[in-house]
Amino acid sequence: MEKRAFGVVFLLAIASISQTVAQTLLTHGSIPVEKLFLGPLPVTQIRLYFHNVAAGPKATAYRIANSSITNTSPTLFGFLNMIDNLLTASPDPNSPQLGRAQGLYGSADLNAIGFFINFNFYFTSGPYNGSTLNIIGRDAVFSNNRELSVGGGTGHFRLANGIVTARTISGDVATMNAVFEFNITVYQPIP
Template sequence: MSGSSPRPGSPFILLSAITVTIIILLCQILPVAASSFGETLNRRSLGLKKEKLSHFRFYWHDILSGRNPTAVRVARASTTNSSSTGFGLMFMIDDPLTVGPEVKSKLVGKAQGFYASASQQEVGLLMAMNFAFMEGKYNGSTITILGRNTVFSAVREMPVIGGSGLFRFARGYVQVKTHSFNFTSGDAVVEYNVFVLHY
């Protein structure tokens, strides 16, 4: 009969019910899937247990002189030479980190990154570097420093902003004291005390 409505249980009604159900489910699932690029994790799922505080003490050797310098100038501003603070000067570094102040003492890692003169009023450096460790269980792990270093202050402090390997999720600070500085060559030996919270 033309114009008659479908009978209950007919394939048309069953197909329509399935289609409506699928559309409703898609309307609920798709917005969630589209916005779920991030999720909250339980830290234990990454093997993170109790946070601990570690202290490291070593010496940073910034060598500008000789045939194999560990700090090399990579940039300067047109006004750097007339600046009393060297404003605009930048060095790339691969400085040895040793257990004692002598450069031939035991090597525990390298400080890799850069520093730049970022103050017009005093010798203040912007320092960005990774302490890439090579010793014992810390071999292959890094601690990342980013901060301001007023080099003629007796003690300076810079933040630890992260790390890798054993120092994932690291945070803390470093205290820095100049051990020796050669005004002729620019070479420096600096004591670093690192206080870092990590898992």
Template sequence: MARTKPISAFLFIFFAIFTFSGDGESQSFSRVLSLGAKRLKREKMSHLHFYFHDILSGRNPTAIRVAEAPSTKKSPTEFGIVMMIDDLLTERPEATSKLVGKAQGFYASASQSELGLLMTLNFVFLEGKYNGSTLSMVGRNPVMEEVREMPVVGGSGIFRFARGYAHAKTHWLDPSTGDAVVEYNVYVIHY
């Protein structure tokens, strides 16, 4: 009977050492880092202003239909349509204005009662210090409202760890083709 106590104590210590790590996290795939280890100094807020060119018509559209439901054509909101985009982002509203990036992703008609889009896209910047950096936006776009707000949920490059919001305002729309130019004001907090 005296031998069971040392064996029990040994087993308890053995399992305690190998079951729990010092910080309570598994060391096999993760570890806690300080912000300084990733050279993250201080957060700042940036404001970006550009124009989004969504072109559905012509020989080289930047938005194309990739899916729809059988009932989409009968729906007044085109509920169920999915559009893939590679839209230009320019400094001014004119398509010939300086190119600052692209909006790549998709939008889908997600409402049966109003023109409400689910927007899932990356703003891919091609200009200046932002060249190669991206911002990711996911949100609801009720296109008939004058100004729409959508969340910025992340980013890469200069915008690593980004969070913020985007305001979209239709600058120009051709109702016969669906072509549009949308003004974006993006406010993003990043390191």
């Protein structure tokens, strides 16, 4: 009987909290993140460099699919590349290795160069060794101001979310070899 009574009290408490959150959202439009987690969230700032090598003997990005219009499309619409790219501390590929970017990118826009990306940044050294961050979004690689999302993480970045700003350091349109700078701001409720 005590277990049943506890269960009822527990469900009523959850319902009350849910109702309070719903009323706050309806009344105020949103709840500051700090109020959801009873304090400020830990923030981690990371700058790293992503080396896309799609041509040459040491390629780390491989074409795995083309659509029927990829070769005639001005935006290369429909191609898909699988990557295992180097992440480093500076634009120099010989600088300290931080990890690997593993995942997919492809042309997803018929009218402009706009790639859909879904990468796991897998850290292999430093304080985040063994942890991952999932980076996802639309990357207009020829734009100076690009934003992507942090869609989660593991290890040090468990339950993470955040924002990534990207810029192109160097690139070759013909080979698709390029170096990108990623500035990552990660919020996580569990330090």
